[in-house]
Amino acid sequence: MGRVRTVVAVAGVLGGAAARTARAVVARRWAARGRGRDGDRAGHWQVVTVDRPPEQVLPVRGWPEPLRRLDGSVDVALRAAPGGRGVELAARPRPDATPSGFAAHLVGDDPKLLVRRTLWQVKQLVEAGEVLRADRLPTDRPARPPG
């Protein structure tokens, strides 16, 4: 597994009865923790649904780069989405971890927003094959009148 701490990974990573048990446990904790008393400190789970099978979303060997960047600072969970919609990928900042580096700086040191953006990037990468980049970055030259 990757170095990101995983609460649990289900279907496709665990098999059979173990997966079913794990799914039930996670579903309960996932729901409870988001709203629990420690909810604010730990932060809500951020969740995106990815329209692909679990082994494509979180491959056992080498996790997608956007997620690896959050190394050690998030809990990650995965479960099957109902109705054949792929999987629900969840992550939550760990209460004891503070994100660092340029990525965190860009989102104003808001770990929840960083986690949310990272999940969207994982989804884009898995579904569309690339993380969309903006046309212009704040560091680009500004426009000037013609001539």
Add this chain to the structure above:
Amino acid sequence: MRALCWTSGGDLAVRQVPDPELRNDHDVIVRVRRSAACGADLSLLAGQAPGPAPDDVLGHEFLGDVVETGTAVRRHRVGDRVVVCASVACGACWYCRRGLPACCDNGSTEPDAGEAEWGHPVAGCFGQPRAAGGFAGSHAEYVRVPYADVGAFTVPDSVGDDRALFASDAAPAGWMAADLGAVRPGDVVAVWGAGAVGQLTARAAGLLGAGRVVVVDRHPGRLLMARRHTGAEAIDLRHTDVLAELRELSGGRGPDVCVEAVGGAAEEPRSLADRFTGRRRAPEALREAVHACRKGGTVFVLNGGARLVDAFPIGAVVHKGLTVRGARQHGQRYIPMLLDRMARDELRTEHLATHHFPLERAAQGYALFRDRPDDCLRAVFTPHDQIDGRVGR
């Protein structure tokens, strides 16, 4: 390159901006042949928040030639003449795979901005504020097109630029309203707004077999054009009791499908009292559509510029069992079919391009488009040659 930018003062000006570059493997760079002003831009110009940032390039309806391709692009080559869907969709997410590309999950560089604005990210759009994707607009010499295999379409040789241009935005919007509004053969269809989108809605309704199509507007020139080019009947709302007229034209039942295509005309400034009470503009055309529509019929709303409106007749929706739908155009789903119809001469749109300007004069073009003297229906900009003023072709 030169591009029409939103300036820090809220005005428009042609400025020198960096050339676009390939940023993703599925991108192409298009050299713009034509780019049209769209009614949806007017709400941006009216300064409604969240507006564009200074130096953002405007424009989203365009066609041009591919001049550069990313390494993962399969369907396009340098030299292809393409029309580009105004909205940016990935073609691979749950929504795209179900024919709802305007709801694309992956069409934005800042999905969280879309979540803040609408609750969820939606497809990107060229030349719009960040929540709509973060892509520069088309009123420029060159445009970067993300997901080019999904959103750019090669134009058949027999279809001219001024026709194919409208396959980018106006034609798919109109077609979608008729399609998702569920127009059936023999239906009476009423369309509010005789602009480009309204006219193309009327034409689509006719092609889908509507028995009677009626267009409602306050500009005689546009109504005349709608009658001539779409075969619709016209109601001038300045001289007619619209509800009574529609009732008469539909045997007392009311139109089966009512489409609000009035567009993003500038929101009137709110009174002090309105600001105090939080009351918003009343959606006049939409209210009329709800009132006119037959029981069990469909009201389709195309106006993406209408952010919040008040005094919506929800009671009529309930008591008459109406379906109210809205959408931004699902162009990726309709454009190939629309280009086919254009090539077969079933769908003609070049009359909508009433005025051409070189890019240098794009700000003037917008002023003309906004204030509509001279029956300007769409101002079309040509960054690379020198067509100017009214075109008699």
